[in-house]
Amino acid sequence: MSQIHFIGAGQMAEAMLRAAISRGQMAPACFTLSDINAQRVTELQAQYQLPSPMSDEQAIVDADYIVIGVRPQDDIASVVAKISQLNQSATVVSIIAGVTLATLSQLFGGNRPIARIIPNTLTDTGYGYSGAVLNELVQKEPLQPFLESFGKVMYIDERMLDIFTGFGVAGVNYVYYFIESLVDAGVLAGLPRPQAKDTVYENLVGAVEMLKISGKHPRQLLDINNSPAGVGMHGLFELNNSDFAASLQRSVLAAVRRTTELANE
Template sequence: MSNILFIGSGHMSEAIIRALIKNKVYKPQNILVNDIVKSRLDYLQLTYGVTPSEKIVNADIIVLGVRPQDAWSDIVQQFKTNKIIIISIIAGVTIAQIKASLTVDIPVIRTIPNTLTDTGFGYSGIATDVNDQAVARQRSVTQFFNSFGKLEYIDESLLDIFTGYAVAGPNYIYYFYESLVDAGVLVGLSRDMAKRIAIENLHGAACMLQTSQKHPRQLLDINNSPAGVGIHSLYELNNSDFAAGLQRSVRAGVIRTVELGKKQ
């Protein structure tokens, strides 16, 4: 079996490692982890049985899991063989930037993975340059990507937008859920009951949007009788900055992604 090395083994790498093991794409012993934090390596070894690697070694696939602000450029300069494939999960940093730091011609695939790996939901974006497209179709690479949710192969020019909208996406939902649960508590429900109701409505409303073929406005209409409860509560939401606040938030995520990529 081929092996894979994660350099920078934080939250996102861990979510991918969990998916790789769960979906039997790699055995734990074929997953090598490198991080500057030794306790992180101990934790990953103990939790998943993966192999810690305090030095950067060669592997069939090398996942760059450090942050855009970290020394990714110094890391990639250490690769001296073109027998590896680099998969970068670093937000904002382009394939051209990574290739410019390489001293050997190594294929680079850029992905922006979604932390929803445990659920099978959530889109991850993938981009390659034309020269590396054949490499991206290799069995080991396809298996790697297929293990963590749904995939969208996109042009690299869309990847930063995809990051702010799709991959930061669970944030908007978590925050909405938290605010909704607080609203339930505010009007007098126990937190437990407010949570159960909110999660059920989230699932149910998502199902309606997916299966009913109806525009959200039509669904809102069904849910609001004349002079009734729903339209009164929506009136307040309309009066708030809710929609524009959400849209500004997504735009800020996209802008920050671009900004982070320019830092090095």
């Protein structure tokens, strides 16, 4: 059983370990935590029945994987120094947005297996991809069960990671927004909200299943569904007249731009 130690026990760290434990993928005994805020660690230990090590130092010494879960603006150098002093072999898993493998390798002085992970916010569901980039020293196979314990994993080229973040990790927000707008449309047309909501949820999940089962392009399914002068075609005509697709695409580009900006701040 791999021992995983989180330095920085914030929202994302909690989301990862909560998913891993609640989905039965990893035992609470696998996880130890440290944070500037000791109270936060005590609370999470109690909530998820995590072990309390003798000390933060001992937990770092014992770890196979050390997750750096602090923010980009925190004192990353001091975290790296502490790890380097106590454990020379553990694989480092950084979830810090915008801090590259090259920067991390430089801080660690080379010779350190480092994985850069951008988790998504769907950890509890098992859906959604984390973006992952590994340096050449990381052994992928033993790391995989941990990464998959809080969702699916997509290994991508590091130069695509900002795109993945703005498009993929932020992607669920566009879906939430779409759902809200579509439910409102049902209500606007006169359907009670609970029925409008149930209909939208079912259509959304069903549409994805239909695309997977049929292997067809969305346009092919639209062609099948939309008969001449029919209901669907009239609806689509209005959508075609709007800025819908371009607005969505501009939103994604803005999120990707912002990811890069934040990395450079």
